[in-house]
Amino acid sequence: MSKVDELRERDNGRFIVTDPVGRFLDKVHVEPNTGCWLWDAHCLPSGYGVFNFGGRVSRAHRVSHELFTGPIPRETQVLHRCDVRCCVNPEHLWLGDNASNVADKVAKGRQAVGESVGSKLTNADVVAIRNSGESAIALGERYGVDRNTIYAVRKRKTWKYVPEAFTALLDLAGTP
Numbered sequence: 464m465s466k467v468d469e470l471r472e473r474d475n476g477r478f479i480v481t482d483p484v485g486r487f488l489d490k491v492h493v494e495p496n497t498g499c500w501l502w503d504a505h506c507l508p509s510g511y512g513v514f515n516f517g518g519r520v521s522r523a524h525r526v527s528h529e530l531f532t533g534p535i536p537r538e539t540q541v542l543h544r545c546d547v548r549c550c551v552n553p554e555h556l557w558l559g560d561n562a563s564n565v566a567d568k569v570a571k572g573r574q575a576v577g578e579s580v581g582s583k584l585t586n587a588d589v590v591a592i593r594n595s596g597e598s599a600i601a602l603g604e605r606y607g608v609d610r611n612t613i614y615a616v617r618k619r620k621t622w623k624y625v626p627e628a629f630t631a632l633l634d635l636a637g638t639p
């Protein structure tokens with residue numbers, strides 16, 4: 464599809480040229496305290512806004528990056544500095560891969576599952592358990608948990624989000 468065609472929409476059999484930037488900004492209002500551009504149109508259950516752009520339904524924050532900053536390289540995620548998923552302010556977005564996304568969540572201390580108040584195991588314990596050749600019974604005694612807890616950790620039924628390179632990511636998260 465050519466660039467010109469991308470800017471057109473079919474209307475009663477005729478093509479009309481629409482301006483994607485104007486159409487996009489129509490769906491935005493600025494939050495005065497944070498500067499977030501909040502998406503007033505349709506949002507996914509995950510919280511991300513959606514926008515029909517170039518004949519495709521795309522996540523609004525990704526479209527914002529393309530419209531105002533530049534193309535998004537393949538395999539690249541558009542992440543929020545402000546943590547507001549329905550925010551489409553291009554200045555609140557940055558490009559990263561999945562590893563930097565996880566590291567960012569760790570650094571902000573808002574990983575949703577796993578290590579939490581009341582949890583007997585820590586992220587570091589989970590990495591150690593998965594790398595250990597010891598029996599589940601021995602590990603259960605050492606960490607003060609049931610051996611079924613150890614099995615679940617090893618089979619990734621729990622603590623799924625802790626990646627193999629978690630300690631490396633923690634190091635990454637510590638550097639600006």
Ligand SMILES: [Zn+2]
Pocket residue numbers: 497498499500545546547550551552555
């Ligand atoms: Zn924002």
